[in-house]
Amino acid sequence: MTKRAARLFFFVSTLLSALIFTVLTIDSHRQFPKLTNAAAIDERVVAGKHVWHRENCTNCHTLLGEGAYYAPDLTKITQQRGAPYLREFLKDPSRFYSEQRDGRLMPTLALSDQDIDNVIAFLAWVGRIDTQGWPPRPILVRGSAVPGVPAMLGVPPPQAASRDPVELGRAAYNATPPGCAACHSIVPGVNIVGPTLAGISATAAARIKSPDYRGKARDAEGYIRESILDPNAHVLTGPTYAAGGRSLMPADYGQSLKPEQIDQIVAYLLTLR
Amino acid sequence: MIAPGLLVILALGALSASLALLMARLELSIVADAFAVGAAVSGLTAFVTVAISTVQRARRLPSGPHRQ
Numbered sequence: 336m337t338k339r340a341a342r343l344f345f346f347v348s349t350l351l352s353a354l355i356f357t358v359l360t361i362d363s364h365r366q367f368p369k370l371t372n373a374a375a376i377d378e379r380v381v382a383g384k385h386v387w388h389r390e391n392c393t394n395c396h397t398l399l400g401e402g403a404y405y406a407p408d409l410t411k412i413t414q415q416r417g418a419p420y421l422r423e424f425l426k427d428p429s430r431f432y433s434e435q436r437d438g439r440l441m442p443t444l445a446l447s448d449q450d451i452d453n454v455i456a457f458l459a460w461v462g463r464i465d466t467q468g469w470p471p472r473p474i475l476v477r478g479s480a481v482p483g484v485p486a487m488l489g490v491p492p493p494q495a496a497s498r499d500p501v502e503l504g505r506a507a508y509n510a511t512p513p514g515c516a517a518c519h520s521i522v523p524g525v526n527i528v529g530p531t532l533a534g535i536s537a538t539a540a541a542r543i544k545s546p547d548y549r550g551k552a553r554d555a556e557g558y559i560r561e562s563i564l565d566p567n568a569h570v571l572t573g574p575t576y577a578a579g580g581r582s583l584m585p586a587d588y589g590q591s592l593k594p595e596q597i598d599q600i601v602a603y604l605l606t607l608r
Numbered sequence: 609m610i611a612p613g614l615l616v617i618l619a620l621g622a623l624s625a626s627l628a629l630l631m632a633r634l635e636l637s638i639v640a641d642a643f644a645v646g647a648a649v650s651g652l653t654a655f656v657t658v659a660i661s662t663v664q665r666a667r668r669l670p671s672g673p674h675r676q
Binding site for chain 1: 612613615616618619620622623625626627629630633
């Protein structure tokens with residue numbers, strides 16, 4: 336190659352590279368509004384962001400991987416825990432976490448109900464940003480601090496090719512959404528937020544025979560299905576399970592999950608011992 | 609003065625990197641990976657070429673009075 340040809344190749348290639356880079360940059364910017372749900376940013380979301388900054392939440396928590404890495408990432412927290420739980424949690428975090436038990440402490444911020452609603456709206460908006468599956472599983476403080484739970488955190492990736500409903504249910508259980516594993520452990524005696532689901536089959540069979548049972552299920556499978564679709568059918572009393580007689584479990588899985596996904600999760604839960 | 613060979617290697621690297629991004633955008637993952645590897649190889653080649661050239665030039669420099 337002559338010197339002149341080499342120079343020509345260099346200039347043309349550089350120009351072409353710059354052109355491709357510019358077009359891709361413009362294309363990325365064109366997609367931002369859709370990827371970030373810019374149309375869903377309303378006054379509550381903006382006010383919630385102000386609360387987030389005012390209270391220096393990012394000094395401990397991360398959003399989209401940005402922050403202090405001291406407390407859990409909150410990118411998908413509204414999908415993992417649901418607004419009722421977050422509302423109760425923000426009113427009194429000490430009810431859910433203690434420094435002695437969990438090794439870390441969320442301060443009580445004394446937020447007004449309006450501030451709490453706004454910050455939940457902000458977190459819900461963040462949760463709808465397309466992060467292409469990140470984080471792949473809930474990032475917990477309490478879960479990682481409890482002996483036996485690392486087995487839950489090191490969940491093997493779902494096998495997409497599997498047709499086994501139990502395997503598909505296990506994958507759905509550990510995915511976000513629905514984020515079942517963010518609140519329910521499968522380790523006996525370990526209650527993260529909701530009750531442990533270890534041995535839920537036997538527990539459910541005993542529970543529906545109890546005189547206190549308020550639901551309509553006839554068997555263990557029906558009880559688990561009812562608990563997913565209508566958490567308020569029978570509300571368990573526990574320090575972090577309910578508030579004002581209402582379960583803190585999200586009540587919209589009937590809409591957000593497909594019927595076959597519910598079948599698979601039920602099939603998986605029935606196998607837990 | 610940059611050698612013509614180095615110009616070509618640098619241009620190939622930049623072009624490969626841009627095409628890798630373009631292919632990734634078009635969801636042609638294997639082609640994108642191939643271009644990305646090409647870009648990395650071009651970059652490394654350019655680095656090694658410059659390093660060798662620099663050492664050779666340094667060796668050709670006349671020794672100064674302070675080195676005697």
